[in-house]
Protein backbone atom coordinates (compact mmCIF):
# COMPACT_ATOMS: atom_id res chain seq x y z
CA UNK A 317 0.00 0.00 0.00
CA UNK A 318 2.77 2.40 1.07
CA UNK A 319 4.81 1.63 -2.06
CA UNK A 320 1.77 2.10 -4.34
CA UNK A 321 1.07 5.49 -2.73
CA UNK A 322 4.75 6.50 -3.02
CA UNK A 323 4.94 5.40 -6.65
CA UNK A 324 1.73 7.20 -7.61
CA UNK A 325 2.85 10.41 -5.90
CA UNK A 326 6.22 10.22 -7.75
CA UNK A 327 4.28 10.02 -11.01
CA UNK A 328 1.43 12.37 -10.11
CA UNK A 329 3.39 15.10 -8.30
CA UNK A 330 5.39 16.32 -11.33
CA UNK A 331 2.18 16.34 -13.40
CA UNK A 332 0.40 18.42 -10.76
CA UNK A 333 3.39 20.79 -10.49
CA UNK A 334 3.52 21.12 -14.30
CA UNK A 335 -0.17 22.01 -14.58
CA UNK A 336 0.04 24.36 -11.60
CA UNK A 337 3.02 26.24 -13.11
CA UNK A 338 1.36 26.32 -16.53
CA UNK A 339 -1.84 27.72 -15.03
CA UNK A 340 -0.03 30.24 -12.82
CA UNK A 341 2.67 31.49 -15.16
CA UNK A 342 1.76 30.52 -18.72
CA UNK A 343 -1.87 31.57 -19.18
CA UNK A 344 -3.18 34.59 -21.06
CA UNK A 345 -4.17 37.25 -18.54
CA UNK A 346 -6.74 39.99 -18.18
CA UNK A 347 -8.45 39.83 -21.58
CA UNK A 348 -5.43 41.43 -23.31
CA UNK A 349 -4.66 39.83 -26.69
CA UNK A 350 -1.66 37.53 -27.07
CA UNK A 351 -0.55 34.05 -28.09
CA UNK A 352 -1.26 31.24 -25.63
CA UNK A 353 2.34 30.54 -24.46
CA UNK A 354 4.21 27.25 -24.37
CA UNK A 355 5.58 25.99 -21.06
CA UNK A 356 9.21 27.14 -20.53
CA UNK A 357 9.60 28.81 -23.97
CA UNK A 358 6.69 31.24 -23.75
CA UNK A 359 6.13 32.66 -27.26
CA UNK A 360 9.75 32.34 -28.40
CA UNK A 361 9.25 29.26 -30.59
CA UNK A 362 5.83 30.32 -31.88
CA UNK A 363 7.30 33.64 -33.05
CA UNK A 364 10.26 31.81 -34.59
CA UNK A 365 12.73 33.65 -32.39
CA UNK A 366 13.94 30.29 -31.10
CA UNK A 367 14.24 26.99 -32.97
CA UNK A 368 12.91 23.69 -31.62
CA UNK A 369 16.55 22.97 -30.66
CA UNK A 370 16.50 26.07 -28.42
CA UNK A 371 18.79 28.19 -30.62
CA UNK A 372 17.87 31.86 -30.57
CA UNK A 373 17.78 32.79 -34.26
CA UNK A 374 16.02 36.14 -34.35
CA UNK A 375 15.76 39.15 -32.07
CA UNK A 376 13.06 39.71 -29.48
CA UNK A 377 12.28 43.01 -31.20
CA UNK A 378 11.12 41.19 -34.32
CA UNK A 379 8.90 39.04 -32.10
CA UNK A 380 7.39 42.21 -30.63
CA UNK A 381 6.89 43.56 -34.17
CA UNK A 382 5.04 40.42 -35.26
CA UNK A 383 2.77 40.62 -32.20
CA UNK A 384 1.99 44.31 -32.83
CA UNK A 385 1.11 43.54 -36.43
CA UNK A 386 -1.26 40.80 -35.35
CA UNK A 387 -2.82 42.30 -32.20
CA UNK A 388 -2.37 46.09 -32.39
CA UNK A 389 -0.79 48.49 -29.88
CA UNK A 390 -1.60 46.60 -26.68
CA UNK A 391 -0.73 42.92 -26.27
CA UNK A 392 0.97 40.44 -23.96
CA UNK A 393 4.08 38.42 -24.75
CA UNK A 394 6.28 35.83 -23.02
CA UNK A 395 10.04 35.88 -23.55
CA UNK A 396 10.84 32.46 -22.09
CA UNK A 397 9.12 32.44 -18.70
CA UNK A 398 8.97 36.24 -18.46
CA UNK A 399 5.60 37.80 -19.10
CA UNK A 400 5.15 41.37 -20.34
CA UNK A 401 2.19 43.59 -21.09
CA UNK A 402 3.26 45.74 -24.02
CA UNK A 403 1.92 49.26 -24.61
CA UNK A 404 3.12 50.61 -27.95
CA UNK A 405 1.95 54.22 -28.15
CA UNK A 406 3.84 57.37 -27.08
CA UNK A 407 1.07 58.33 -24.62
CA UNK A 408 1.61 54.94 -22.94
CA UNK A 409 5.35 55.67 -22.71
CA UNK A 410 4.60 59.05 -21.12
CA UNK A 411 2.40 57.37 -18.49
CA UNK A 412 4.96 54.63 -17.75
CA UNK A 413 7.95 56.96 -17.54
CA UNK A 414 6.29 59.70 -15.52
CA UNK A 415 5.11 57.80 -12.43
CA UNK A 416 8.24 56.75 -10.54
CA UNK A 417 6.23 55.60 -7.51
CA UNK A 418 4.45 52.91 -9.52
CA UNK A 419 6.64 51.93 -12.47
CA UNK A 420 10.08 50.79 -11.31
CA UNK A 421 12.96 48.65 -12.60
CA UNK A 422 11.56 45.34 -13.88
CA UNK A 423 12.08 42.43 -11.49
CA UNK A 424 13.24 40.31 -14.46
CA UNK A 425 16.50 42.31 -14.27
CA UNK A 426 17.07 41.05 -10.72
CA UNK A 427 16.31 37.48 -11.78
CA UNK A 428 18.73 37.63 -14.71
CA UNK A 429 21.41 40.34 -14.28
CA UNK A 430 21.17 39.75 -10.52
CA UNK A 431 22.39 36.18 -11.01
CA UNK A 432 25.60 37.21 -12.71
CA UNK A 433 26.70 39.93 -10.29
CA UNK A 434 25.53 40.84 -6.86
CA UNK A 435 23.47 43.96 -6.37
CA UNK A 436 24.34 46.35 -9.14
CA UNK A 437 22.33 49.40 -10.09
CA UNK A 438 20.24 47.89 -12.87
CA UNK A 439 18.95 45.18 -10.51
CA UNK A 440 18.02 47.39 -7.57
CA UNK A 441 14.94 49.28 -6.45
CA UNK A 442 13.87 51.28 -3.38
CA UNK A 443 16.31 52.35 -0.66
CA UNK A 444 19.06 50.04 -1.86
CA UNK A 445 18.88 51.62 -5.32
CA UNK A 446 19.13 55.08 -3.72
CA UNK A 447 22.21 54.06 -1.70
CA UNK A 448 23.99 52.98 -4.89
CA UNK A 449 22.68 55.74 -7.17
CA UNK A 450 23.97 58.40 -4.73
CA UNK A 451 27.55 57.27 -5.36
CA UNK A 452 27.14 56.69 -9.11
CA UNK A 453 24.77 59.12 -10.82
CA UNK A 454 26.55 62.44 -10.03
CA UNK A 455 29.88 61.01 -11.27
CA UNK A 456 28.44 60.30 -14.73
CA UNK A 457 27.18 63.81 -15.54
CA UNK A 458 28.59 65.39 -18.68
CA UNK A 459 30.64 68.15 -17.00
CA UNK A 460 32.68 65.49 -15.14
CA UNK A 461 34.33 64.56 -18.44
CA UNK A 462 35.01 68.07 -19.70
CA UNK A 463 38.76 67.84 -19.16
CA UNK A 464 39.00 64.21 -20.29
CA UNK A 465 38.19 64.44 -23.98
CA UNK A 466 41.86 64.03 -24.89
CA UNK A 467 41.74 60.59 -23.23
CA UNK A 468 38.96 59.51 -25.61
CA UNK A 469 40.96 60.93 -28.54
CA UNK A 470 44.06 59.06 -27.41
CA UNK A 471 42.24 55.71 -27.35
CA UNK A 472 40.37 56.14 -30.63
CA UNK A 473 43.63 57.18 -32.30
CA UNK A 474 45.23 53.96 -31.06
CA UNK A 475 42.49 51.98 -32.81
CA UNK A 476 42.85 54.02 -36.02
CA UNK A 477 46.60 53.25 -35.99
CA UNK A 478 45.84 49.57 -35.54
CA UNK A 479 43.54 49.72 -38.57
CA UNK A 480 46.26 51.50 -40.55
CA UNK A 481 48.78 48.80 -39.63
CA UNK A 482 46.31 46.15 -40.69
CA UNK A 483 44.64 47.57 -43.78
CA UNK A 484 46.43 50.63 -45.22
CA UNK A 485 47.58 50.26 -48.82
CA UNK A 486 45.68 47.01 -49.23
CA UNK A 487 42.75 47.78 -51.51
CA UNK A 488 41.04 44.46 -51.05
CA UNK A 489 41.50 44.20 -47.27
CA UNK A 490 38.26 43.70 -45.44
CA UNK A 491 37.75 44.10 -41.71
CA UNK A 492 35.47 41.46 -40.21
CA UNK A 493 36.16 42.28 -36.58
CA UNK A 494 34.67 45.78 -36.36
CA UNK A 495 32.52 44.84 -33.38
CA UNK A 496 35.34 43.32 -31.31
CA UNK A 497 37.67 46.20 -32.24
CA UNK A 498 35.10 48.72 -31.03
CA UNK A 499 34.48 46.64 -27.92
CA UNK A 500 38.19 46.83 -27.03
CA UNK A 501 38.10 50.57 -27.69
CA UNK A 502 35.08 51.13 -25.43
CA UNK A 503 36.39 48.85 -22.68
CA UNK A 504 39.68 50.77 -22.51
CA UNK A 505 38.03 54.19 -22.87
CA UNK A 506 35.30 53.60 -20.29
CA UNK A 507 37.55 52.11 -17.60
CA UNK A 508 40.13 54.87 -18.06
CA UNK A 509 37.53 57.66 -17.92
CA UNK A 510 35.59 56.37 -14.95
CA UNK A 511 38.09 54.20 -13.04
CA UNK A 512 41.37 55.85 -14.12
CA UNK A 513 42.54 52.35 -15.07
CA UNK A 514 44.10 51.25 -18.35
CA UNK A 515 43.02 47.72 -19.27
CA UNK A 516 45.58 47.65 -22.09
CA UNK A 517 43.35 45.97 -24.66
CA UNK A 518 44.29 48.35 -27.48
CA UNK A 519 48.00 48.19 -26.67
CA UNK A 520 47.68 44.43 -26.99
CA UNK A 521 45.80 44.68 -30.32
CA UNK A 522 48.41 47.12 -31.56
CA UNK A 523 51.25 44.63 -30.88
CA UNK A 524 49.36 41.96 -32.80
CA UNK A 525 48.62 44.30 -35.72
CA UNK A 526 52.34 44.99 -36.07
CA UNK A 527 52.99 41.24 -36.36
CA UNK A 528 50.69 41.22 -39.39
CA UNK A 529 48.71 38.26 -38.09
CA UNK A 530 45.46 37.46 -39.87
CA UNK A 531 42.23 38.44 -38.12
CA UNK A 532 41.31 34.92 -37.14
CA UNK A 533 44.58 34.61 -35.22
CA UNK A 534 43.85 37.67 -33.08
CA UNK A 535 43.78 36.60 -29.44
CA UNK A 536 42.27 39.13 -27.07
CA UNK A 537 43.43 39.71 -23.49
CA UNK A 538 41.52 37.63 -20.94
CA UNK A 539 38.92 40.25 -20.01
CA UNK A 540 37.18 40.39 -23.42
CA UNK A 541 36.54 36.63 -23.69
CA UNK A 542 35.54 36.49 -19.99
CA UNK A 543 32.95 39.22 -20.61
CA UNK A 544 31.60 37.27 -23.61
CA UNK A 545 31.18 34.12 -21.50
CA UNK A 546 29.51 36.19 -18.77
CA UNK A 547 27.12 37.79 -21.27
CA UNK A 548 26.39 34.48 -22.93
CA UNK A 549 25.35 33.09 -19.53
CA UNK A 550 23.09 36.09 -19.13
CA UNK A 551 21.49 35.47 -22.53
CA UNK A 552 20.87 31.83 -21.56
CA UNK A 553 19.20 32.65 -18.25
CA UNK A 554 16.95 35.16 -20.01
CA UNK A 555 15.64 32.59 -22.48
CA UNK A 556 15.82 29.15 -20.87
CA UNK A 557 12.56 29.57 -18.96
CA UNK A 558 14.07 28.14 -15.73
CA UNK A 559 13.28 29.58 -12.30
CA UNK A 560 16.05 31.68 -10.72
CA UNK A 561 17.14 29.01 -8.22
CA UNK A 562 17.69 26.49 -11.08
CA UNK A 563 19.64 29.07 -13.09
CA UNK A 564 21.67 29.94 -10.01
CA UNK A 565 22.56 26.25 -9.62
CA UNK A 566 23.39 25.90 -13.35
CA UNK A 567 25.73 28.90 -13.20
CA UNK A 568 27.41 27.71 -9.99
CA UNK A 569 28.20 24.34 -11.57
CA UNK A 570 29.32 25.74 -14.95
CA UNK A 571 33.14 25.60 -14.86
CA UNK A 572 33.73 27.84 -17.87
CA UNK A 573 31.41 30.47 -16.43
CA UNK A 574 32.99 30.27 -12.98
CA UNK A 575 36.47 30.73 -14.47
CA UNK A 576 35.25 33.75 -16.43
CA UNK A 577 33.69 35.17 -13.28
CA UNK A 578 36.97 34.79 -11.39
CA UNK A 579 38.80 36.64 -14.18
CA UNK A 580 36.25 39.45 -14.05
CA UNK A 581 36.36 39.70 -10.26
CA UNK A 582 40.18 39.78 -10.32
CA UNK A 583 40.05 42.69 -12.77
CA UNK A 584 37.48 44.50 -10.61
CA UNK A 585 39.63 43.94 -7.50
CA UNK A 586 42.71 45.32 -9.29
CA UNK A 587 40.77 48.44 -10.25
CA UNK A 588 39.56 48.92 -6.67
CA UNK A 589 43.00 48.25 -5.16
CA UNK A 590 44.69 50.79 -7.43
CA UNK A 591 42.07 53.37 -6.50
CA UNK A 592 42.50 52.71 -2.76
CA UNK A 593 46.30 53.08 -3.05
CA UNK A 594 46.10 56.39 -4.90
CA UNK A 595 43.11 57.97 -3.20
CA UNK A 596 43.48 60.90 -0.82
CA UNK A 597 40.79 60.29 1.85
CA UNK A 598 40.71 64.00 2.69
CA UNK A 599 39.77 65.05 -0.85
CA UNK A 600 36.45 64.70 -2.66
CA UNK A 601 36.34 61.65 -4.98
CA UNK A 602 37.55 62.53 -8.46
CA UNK A 603 35.98 59.72 -10.44
CA UNK A 604 33.33 57.00 -10.38
CA UNK A 605 35.37 54.28 -8.70
CA UNK A 606 36.70 56.73 -6.08
CA UNK A 607 33.12 57.75 -5.33
CA UNK A 608 32.12 54.09 -4.89
CA UNK A 609 35.18 53.32 -2.75
CA UNK A 610 34.56 56.31 -0.51
CA UNK A 611 31.00 55.14 0.04
CA UNK A 612 32.15 51.76 1.42
CA UNK A 613 30.49 50.97 4.73
CA UNK A 614 32.85 51.27 7.72
CA UNK A 615 31.04 48.51 9.63
CA UNK A 616 29.00 46.15 7.41
CA UNK A 617 27.64 44.10 10.30
CA UNK A 618 26.30 47.24 11.99
CA UNK A 619 24.68 48.49 8.77
CA UNK A 620 23.09 45.07 8.16
CA UNK A 621 21.32 45.26 11.50
CA UNK A 622 19.59 48.53 10.50
CA UNK A 623 16.38 48.58 8.45
CA UNK A 624 17.20 48.96 4.71
CA UNK A 625 15.88 52.55 4.67
CA UNK A 626 18.40 53.67 7.30
CA UNK A 627 21.44 51.94 5.83
CA UNK A 628 24.06 54.08 4.12
CA UNK A 629 26.98 53.29 1.82
CA UNK A 630 27.71 50.04 0.01
CA UNK A 631 29.33 46.74 0.99
CA UNK A 632 32.57 45.30 -0.44
CA UNK A 633 30.60 42.66 -2.40
CA UNK A 634 28.30 45.34 -3.77
CA UNK A 635 31.33 47.40 -4.81
CA UNK A 636 32.70 44.51 -6.90
CA UNK A 637 29.23 43.97 -8.40
CA UNK A 638 28.98 47.64 -9.31
CA UNK A 639 32.41 47.77 -10.95
CA UNK A 640 31.50 44.73 -13.08
CA UNK A 641 27.99 45.98 -13.83
CA UNK A 642 29.27 49.39 -14.85
CA UNK A 643 31.95 47.90 -17.12
CA UNK A 644 29.18 45.88 -18.76
CA UNK A 645 26.88 48.91 -19.14
CA UNK A 646 29.78 51.13 -20.17
CA UNK A 647 31.21 49.13 -23.04
CA UNK A 648 28.65 46.79 -24.53
CA UNK A 649 25.95 49.08 -25.86
CA UNK A 650 28.27 51.93 -26.89
CA UNK A 651 30.53 49.60 -28.89
CA UNK A 652 27.53 48.00 -30.58
CA UNK A 653 26.18 51.43 -31.52
CA UNK A 654 29.59 52.28 -33.00
CA UNK A 655 29.56 49.09 -35.07
CA UNK A 656 26.05 49.91 -36.34
CA UNK A 657 27.19 53.46 -37.12
CA UNK A 658 30.03 52.09 -39.28
CA UNK A 659 27.63 49.69 -40.94
CA UNK A 660 25.10 52.41 -41.81
CA UNK A 661 27.60 54.99 -43.08
CA UNK A 662 29.57 52.41 -45.06
CA UNK A 663 26.47 52.16 -47.25
CA UNK A 664 26.19 55.95 -47.56
CA UNK A 665 29.36 57.63 -48.74
CA UNK A 666 27.45 60.93 -49.10
CA UNK A 667 26.71 60.98 -45.35
CA UNK A 668 30.41 60.51 -44.61
CA UNK A 669 31.28 63.27 -47.08
CA UNK A 670 28.85 65.64 -45.36
CA UNK A 671 30.35 64.90 -41.95
CA UNK A 672 33.84 65.49 -43.29
CA UNK A 673 32.62 68.74 -44.90
CA UNK A 674 31.14 69.91 -41.60
CA UNK A 675 34.43 69.29 -39.81
CA UNK A 676 36.23 71.38 -42.44
CA UNK A 677 33.68 74.19 -42.07
CA UNK A 678 34.19 74.21 -38.30
CA UNK A 679 37.95 74.30 -38.82
CA UNK A 680 38.43 70.93 -37.15
CA UNK A 681 41.51 69.12 -38.42
CA UNK A 682 43.45 66.10 -37.17
CA UNK A 683 45.46 68.51 -34.98
CA UNK A 684 42.53 70.40 -33.42
CA UNK A 685 42.04 69.85 -29.70
CA UNK A 686 38.49 68.69 -29.04
CA UNK A 687 38.66 69.66 -25.34
CA UNK A 688 35.93 72.17 -25.99
CA UNK A 689 32.22 71.47 -25.59
CA UNK A 690 31.24 74.55 -27.67
CA UNK A 691 33.23 73.29 -30.65
CA UNK A 692 31.68 69.84 -30.32
CA UNK A 693 28.20 71.39 -30.11
CA UNK A 694 28.76 73.14 -33.43
CA UNK A 695 29.01 69.81 -35.27
CA UNK A 696 25.26 69.56 -35.67
CA UNK A 697 25.12 67.30 -38.71
CA UNK A 698 27.27 64.76 -36.84
CA UNK A 699 24.75 65.00 -33.98
CA UNK A 700 22.01 64.11 -36.46
CA UNK A 701 23.99 61.12 -37.76
CA UNK A 702 24.46 59.90 -34.18
CA UNK A 703 20.79 60.41 -33.40
CA UNK A 704 19.77 58.55 -36.56
CA UNK A 705 22.12 55.69 -35.63
CA UNK A 706 20.57 55.49 -32.15
CA UNK A 707 17.08 55.52 -33.71
CA UNK A 708 17.64 52.81 -36.29
CA UNK A 709 20.18 50.58 -34.51
CA UNK A 710 17.84 48.85 -32.16
CA UNK A 711 19.78 47.31 -29.29
CA UNK A 712 16.92 46.28 -27.02
CA UNK A 713 13.15 46.03 -27.25
CA UNK A 714 12.30 48.74 -24.75
CA UNK A 715 11.94 49.78 -21.14
CA UNK A 716 10.40 47.13 -18.90
CA UNK A 717 8.91 48.24 -15.56
CA UNK A 718 7.40 46.19 -12.73
CA UNK A 719 4.44 47.80 -10.96
CA UNK A 720 4.79 48.64 -7.28
CA UNK A 721 1.01 49.14 -7.10
CA UNK A 722 -2.09 48.52 -9.24
CA UNK A 723 -2.38 51.04 -12.10
CA UNK A 724 -4.52 51.85 -15.10
CA UNK A 725 -2.93 52.38 -18.52
CA UNK A 726 -5.20 53.40 -21.37
CA UNK A 727 -8.23 52.11 -19.45
CA UNK A 728 -6.62 48.72 -18.71
CA UNK A 729 -6.01 47.67 -15.13
CA UNK A 730 -2.57 46.22 -14.51
CA UNK A 731 -1.83 44.62 -11.15
CA UNK A 732 1.00 45.22 -8.70
CA UNK A 733 3.88 42.84 -9.50
CA UNK A 734 3.10 42.61 -13.23
CA UNK A 735 5.59 43.91 -15.77
CA UNK A 736 4.82 46.37 -18.56
CA UNK A 737 7.03 47.46 -21.45
CA UNK A 738 7.26 50.67 -23.41
CA UNK A 739 8.82 49.30 -26.63
CA UNK A 740 10.83 52.26 -27.91
CA UNK A 741 12.32 49.88 -30.48
CA UNK A 742 8.94 49.68 -32.22
CA UNK A 743 8.08 53.39 -31.98
CA UNK A 744 11.48 54.37 -33.36
CA UNK A 745 10.56 52.52 -36.56
CA UNK A 746 6.80 53.08 -36.64
CA UNK A 747 5.73 54.97 -39.82
CA UNK A 748 2.87 56.63 -37.91
CA UNK A 749 5.37 58.76 -35.99
CA UNK A 750 7.92 59.66 -38.69
CA UNK A 751 7.53 61.76 -41.83
CA UNK A 752 10.45 60.18 -43.71
CA UNK A 753 10.56 56.39 -44.15
CA UNK A 754 11.67 55.18 -40.68
CA UNK A 755 13.19 51.96 -42.04
CA UNK A 756 15.84 54.02 -43.86
CA UNK A 757 19.00 55.64 -42.50
CA UNK A 758 18.44 59.36 -43.24
CA UNK A 759 20.23 61.74 -40.82
CA UNK A 760 18.75 64.70 -42.75
CA UNK A 761 15.38 63.94 -41.13
CA UNK A 762 16.71 65.76 -38.01
CA UNK A 763 19.01 68.36 -39.59
CA UNK A 764 17.80 71.94 -39.14
CA UNK A 765 14.74 73.39 -37.41
CA UNK A 766 12.48 72.73 -40.41
CA UNK A 767 13.73 69.16 -40.99
CA UNK A 768 10.87 66.71 -41.56
CA UNK A 769 11.32 64.82 -38.29
CA UNK A 770 12.94 67.54 -36.19
CA UNK A 771 9.78 67.95 -34.13
CA UNK A 772 8.91 64.31 -33.53
CA UNK A 773 6.99 63.32 -30.42
CA UNK A 774 9.69 63.07 -27.68
CA UNK A 775 8.32 59.73 -26.43
CA UNK A 776 8.80 57.92 -29.75
CA UNK A 777 12.59 58.28 -29.51
CA UNK A 778 14.04 56.73 -26.34
CA UNK A 779 17.22 54.75 -27.08
CA UNK A 780 18.33 55.36 -23.49
CA UNK A 781 14.92 54.54 -22.04
CA UNK A 782 13.09 57.11 -19.95
CA UNK A 783 11.84 58.30 -16.60
CA UNK A 784 13.76 57.86 -13.35
CA UNK A 785 15.29 54.55 -14.54
CA UNK A 786 16.64 55.84 -17.86
CA UNK A 787 20.26 55.05 -18.71
CA UNK A 788 22.60 56.71 -16.20
CA UNK A 789 25.48 56.61 -18.69
CA UNK A 790 23.77 58.48 -21.51
CA UNK A 791 25.71 61.78 -21.14
CA UNK A 792 28.98 59.90 -21.19
CA UNK A 793 27.89 57.64 -24.06
CA UNK A 794 26.85 60.59 -26.24
CA UNK A 795 30.14 62.38 -25.55
CA UNK A 796 32.31 59.33 -26.23
CA UNK A 797 30.42 58.46 -29.41
CA UNK A 798 30.58 61.98 -30.79
CA UNK A 799 34.32 62.37 -30.18
CA UNK A 800 35.02 58.92 -31.65
CA UNK A 801 32.90 59.60 -34.74
CA UNK A 802 34.71 62.91 -35.30
CA UNK A 803 38.10 61.19 -35.11
CA UNK A 804 36.92 58.37 -37.39
CA UNK A 805 35.75 60.92 -39.95
CA UNK A 806 39.06 62.82 -39.82
CA UNK A 807 41.05 59.70 -40.70
CA UNK A 808 38.88 57.04 -42.30
CA UNK A 809 36.22 56.48 -44.96
CA UNK A 810 34.27 53.26 -44.43
CA UNK A 811 33.27 51.35 -47.57
CA UNK A 812 30.81 48.52 -47.84
CA UNK A 813 32.45 45.58 -49.63
CA UNK A 814 30.44 44.01 -52.46
CA UNK A 815 28.13 41.20 -51.37
CA UNK A 816 28.25 42.17 -47.70
CA UNK A 817 25.30 40.62 -46.05
CA UNK A 818 25.20 41.99 -42.54
CA UNK A 819 22.40 40.70 -40.37
CA UNK A 820 21.63 40.96 -36.68
CA UNK A 821 22.05 38.61 -33.74
CA UNK A 822 20.21 38.56 -30.41
CA UNK A 823 22.79 38.59 -27.65
CA UNK A 824 21.95 40.37 -24.38
CA UNK A 825 21.46 43.21 -26.84
CA UNK A 826 21.10 43.04 -30.63
CA UNK A 827 24.46 43.15 -32.40
CA UNK A 828 25.50 43.07 -36.06
CA UNK A 829 26.27 39.61 -37.44
CA UNK A 830 28.62 38.79 -40.33
CA UNK A 831 29.45 42.43 -40.77
CA UNK A 832 32.36 43.36 -43.02
CA UNK A 833 33.76 46.72 -44.04
CA UNK A 834 36.79 48.04 -45.87
CA UNK A 835 38.58 51.26 -45.07
CA UNK A 836 40.26 54.06 -46.95
CA UNK A 837 42.56 56.36 -45.00
CA UNK A 838 42.45 60.15 -45.51
Ligand code: HEM
Nearest residue numbers: 438645646649650715779780781782785786787788789793
Ligand atom coordinates in the same frame (compact mmCIF):
# COMPACT_ATOMS: atom_id res chain seq x y z
C1 HEM B 1 24.93 54.16 -26.69
C2 HEM B 1 25.14 53.69 -25.49
C3 HEM B 1 24.07 53.25 -24.53
C4 HEM B 1 22.76 52.90 -24.76
C5 HEM B 1 22.02 52.86 -26.09
C6 HEM B 1 22.20 52.55 -23.47
C7 HEM B 1 20.89 52.16 -23.27
C8 HEM B 1 20.34 51.89 -22.05
C9 HEM B 1 18.95 51.53 -21.84
C10 HEM B 1 17.90 51.41 -22.93
C11 HEM B 1 18.77 51.34 -20.52
C12 HEM B 1 17.47 50.94 -19.82
C13 HEM B 1 16.63 52.19 -19.63
C14 HEM B 1 15.21 51.93 -19.24
O1 HEM B 1 14.89 50.83 -18.75
O2 HEM B 1 14.37 52.83 -19.42
C15 HEM B 1 20.05 51.57 -19.86
C16 HEM B 1 20.26 51.47 -18.51
C17 HEM B 1 21.49 51.61 -17.94
N1 HEM B 1 22.66 51.97 -18.56
FE1 HEM B 1 22.89 52.42 -20.50
N2 HEM B 1 23.16 52.69 -22.50
C18 HEM B 1 24.31 53.12 -23.10
C19 HEM B 1 25.50 53.41 -22.48
C20 HEM B 1 25.74 53.28 -21.15
C21 HEM B 1 26.98 53.64 -20.50
C22 HEM B 1 28.20 54.27 -21.16
C23 HEM B 1 26.84 53.31 -19.19
C24 HEM B 1 27.92 53.51 -18.16
C25 HEM B 1 27.79 53.90 -16.99
C26 HEM B 1 25.50 52.76 -19.00
C27 HEM B 1 24.98 52.31 -17.81
C28 HEM B 1 23.66 51.98 -17.61
C29 HEM B 1 23.10 51.61 -16.31
C30 HEM B 1 23.88 51.49 -15.00
C31 HEM B 1 21.73 51.40 -16.50
C32 HEM B 1 20.70 51.04 -15.44
C33 HEM B 1 20.08 52.31 -14.89
C34 HEM B 1 19.03 52.05 -13.81
O3 HEM B 1 18.60 50.92 -13.66
O4 HEM B 1 18.63 53.01 -13.13
N3 HEM B 1 24.87 52.77 -20.22
N4 HEM B 1 20.99 51.90 -20.82
